[in-house]
Amino acid sequence: MINIKDQENLFTEAGKMLKKRIECFAIGGTAMMFLGLKEYTKDIDLVFLNKEDRKIFKEILIKIGYKEMESRLVYGARENIPQMVFLADLRIDLLLPEVISFIFSENMQKRIEETHEYNNLIIKIADPHDILLMKCATERQKDIDDVESIMKNTTINWNIILEETKNQIKLGKQRAALDLGVFLENLEAIGTSVPKNISEELFKIFEKQTKEMKEKIRKKK
Amino acid sequence: MKQIKTEELLKILAGNHILKTVIEILNENGIKADKQKAIYLIHRLKKRGYVKTKQTQDNIRVYYISKKVIRPSYSFIDILNENSPQKLYNFDDYIIHNKKPSLEEVLIYAIKSKNIRKIISCIGLFKKIKNWSLLYRLAKKQGLQRQVGALYDVARTVIKTRKVTKRFRNLSLPKKSEKFQFIIDRYNSKHFQEIEKKWKVYIPLNYNDLEDYRMFKKY
DSSP: OEEHHHHHHHHHHHHHHOSSOEEEEEEHHHHHHHTTSOSEESEEEEEESSHHHHHHHHHHHHHHTOEEEOTHHHHOSOTTOOEEEEETTEEEEEEOSBOSSOBOOHHHHHTOOEEEEETTEEEEEOOHHHHHHHHTTSOOHHHHHHHHHHHHHSOOOHHHHHHHHHHHHHTTOTTHHHHHHHHHHHHHHTTOOOOHHHHHHHHHHHHHHHHHHHHHHHHHO | OOOOOHHHHHHHHOEEEOHHHHHHHHHHTTOOOOHHHHHHHHHHHHHTTOEEEEEOTTSOEEEEEOSSOOOOEEEHHHHHHHHOSSOOOSOOEEEEESSOOOHHHHHHHHHHHTOHHHHHHHGGGGGTOOOHHHHHHHHHHHTOHHHHHHHHHHHHHHSOOOOOOHHHHHHHSOOTTOOOEESSTTOOOSSSHHHHHHHTEEOOOOGGGGHHHHHOTTO
16 A cells, blocks of 8 residues: 555655656556545556666666566466566556556547656656546456546546547457446446446447457358 | 644644635634634644645635645646746646756746647746746757747737847757748747747737736736
């Protein structure tokens, strides 16, 4: 667990130790803490645009005292798994734009409205819409709580979420609409209201995907 | 009068407050406080780094009181708002931690953003800019010397500014062979054409865009 203050101390220290300017994107709980939507997080998630920057930042964290962690233990033997370091009960996931369940797309990068500079470390904070969308790809209770907090404290433009879902499908993440649909159903089940037309739209996207898949299979045969 | 301990104050006041709520909370907790005393206590906490102040659109001060010392962080938008009559609200922001950015840095940030509102707002900064060599270095790094020069000349039409150094002007003026550049891609106007020709930069502003500067004569 890490709170806002300790998170800031960590970034300040890392920023001072970095010899060149490195840019990364804060997503998940870290971004929520920056946006004032959460006080603590279990893990810090940072997305880097290239492997080189990620490597440099990881080395700095190790110098600070963090220890390397085998990410396969958490994510299994999949492609594009993050690199992980930990210190006591805090885990830091260092990701690249293409992550297991989503792609940190160019549109997501354009939507960013807040940037923090800690000496040589520049952290761009993901937009709440994108945090919500990324949270939907998991099935953890804490993610449901986080999404509830986002929906309570910010005004959600569901069109942005729908557009990004379509974009994720275009980029190859075929499960995006399904994951979001299931997640929203779970949210509704615990009493959070979700606009009906969004579920309908998602279902339409999913139907279209199924048809296209069927046609592809037919053509192959 | 017994001095109230800082820890005690932080314990009861941690959170977001306006002056009225601070007075209420202090009185609820047995500390008799009027407006003057509340301001003094906030000032005491602020001096020790526990308070961050923000001003809302309707000019109400909001105090964020933290139990831990707040590390200084500076928002470029806040600095623009402090130094310009053209205020910006709900804008994407760039926050620097542990170091106060100079006005020269903020000016370059605003021009680099290619956002018309930030550009209009940054014109007010020319009134306070002193370090022309720093401004030149920062502008050169981003390839924005001509844009800075052109906006300086635009600023001179509406506000009093310090005089730019000859060195800055000579180094920044375009050579004959250089082509026109945009401040905001594909945006230009029919106004300020002399300045445009001089700096070979398309200026995306009309006279009316700078109306606020004309209205705030005292500024």
